[in-house]
Amino acid sequence: MFPRKPTSLIVAALCFCILFTSSGPVALAQKKTAPVEATPPPLREEFKFGEVDLEVLEQSDLLDVRFERDGLVLADESANAFLRRVGQSLIPRDVELERVSWKFRALRDPQPNAFALPNGSIYVTTGLLTLIDNESQLAAIIAHELTHVMRRHTYVHNRSNRKKFLSMNVMSAIGAFAPGGVVGAVITIVTTVAPFIMMATIYGYSRDLEREADLKGIDMMISAEYAPEEMVNVMKLLDKDFEGENIRLFYNDHPSLDERIKYLSSYLGSRADRVTHQMELNRERAAYFRNMESVMRHDIQLAIKAGRARSAVYLAQRLVDFHDDSENLFWLAESYRTLGPRAPQLTDKELTNSAKKDAAKKSVKRTAEEEERDLLATPAGKDNWEKHQKIAEQFYQRAFNAENPVPVAHRGLGMLYEKVGRGTDAAAEYEKYLELSPSAIDRERIQRRIEALKEKLK
């Protein structure tokens, strides 16, 4: 689990830094030095499998099957190959782990997250893959997760939990926090198959284990020649909260982000002489976006479906800034259309815990259509709606004018016109869409809309 919030191990971190820096001159000569004996060895050699561990292993294998079967694994071979390449480059050579078979896969989930199963399956959500900037940040995430597997954290955590009888409240915790959407789907599956794994992988390990994964992750990044300071930058990215979600679902009960940045920076400071040149990172960013463009588009689509319009706008804008082709422009237009009467950013007040709790309660009471209707009844909502529809229309137009225009932009514009009451224009756009895309998966849906509009216009 790749955590970002809570509790303090600051004293331990400071002691560690003081001890480390006072133990001799700091190696500043090289940018990426070989790992020193600062953290435990990469493997937990003394680990012996017991019956309880084998049960957890079996549940992990079942989870892999379930994710695949329920359409949660992204079947994008190039994206998965990219993840595999980054993952394999981080695994120390000569490392043979009993009952571990490495798999690196993208999970169709717009919520930024990553987790590892003890059988060696590492999942990174499309939400996280779309949020991060470059390969080094991806390496930071995977290195953290690899450590959980290599140091057998799930088994250790499971044994400890069973002893402590903590599992008693697992189900109520899940019941209380499980959100809707695809995130909910992942949680439901993990809960059914393995409640213990649920607690460890999704909700996070103990602070000590998370800290160990952070620090070992940096060691692995340095060994694989990735920019280790990106581990800190990825933490900052994870703190972005576009949707004002009440739940610190994946990151609760961990060292807080600030503390993690502090101890990671201290650890980095003792191991590297300078940060990686910005130009090098920019090059890496461009390569990363090229590799992940299709995943990013898929994620924006998922975010729109899940009603995460603010995230969708942010991510689609980033994508358009990188490459303003017709398809990316279409997704930005779709994001703005979905944003509708909502404000593009939440205010500080809306980001307070109590406001988030209220919003979460309201979201259960209202459907998305009702929420939109209520917002449209306010002057601010109406203004936002008019503004966003205009922006969306402009981006649809840009999508038409770009090279190789995508036919779906006509469908999007048709939906926008239908909403604003321009029935004739809407029907014309829908017809253009069907003409350009005769075997579209939503042909029947659009045809019905055309018929309904024509009926209305009679």
Added chain:
Amino acid sequence: MSARSLVLVVLLTVCGSHQVQAQFLHPKIKSNETKIRRVIVLPAKVNVVRDSMKGPEGMAAESDELSLRVEKMVAEVLSKKKNVTTLSTTTATGEGDADQKYNVADFQTKFDDLLPKIMKKRSDVKKGRFSMGDEVLNLNLEKGADAVVFIRGEGKKLSGGKTAFTLLVGGVPAYLRLQIGIVDARSGEVLLYTDPIFPGDPTTAVDRLRKALEKAFKKLPEVKAQ
């Protein structure tokens, strides 16, 4: 004990071995404006956990088996009691290409999203408040289908130790609770919502399950045999 668990305990204790179900029908069904003759049953998602003194344990294989049994039983009850035909289709199971698989998965998720809202005020189904939108047509199911059936469920099986503990100290007994939504295959409107619940080991329930389902669909108007 959470409020939710408390309600469940009270419900299961009061009802004893009886089944409880609530049914809510869309006005279009009540007025016979829409008739459900042919349905597609999407793969059920019924999850059961084994609650022991050491905490809950996943029962993945049993959950899969129960999901399949519930799915078949729903089709059987709808056919025998209401003359509703269940159309078999591979598109509903998400077989085939990745896009179709995603499509079905995302639609199942959309129902999961809507479910808490329905649960919050189930009686609003009677006002026709809930809809999944015309996106349902993107599923490209059989043309003849009038409705799509979504099935969710959760259950708990108790270990021997936990059963004794529950008898002595109290707590949630073994149970199975289903949440079934029937959605218009064209407009996406929620036409029926019912949530039967019954006590006892869910993994061995066959007759109890059938009876619960028969009661759960009691209000659904029967269509003429074709």
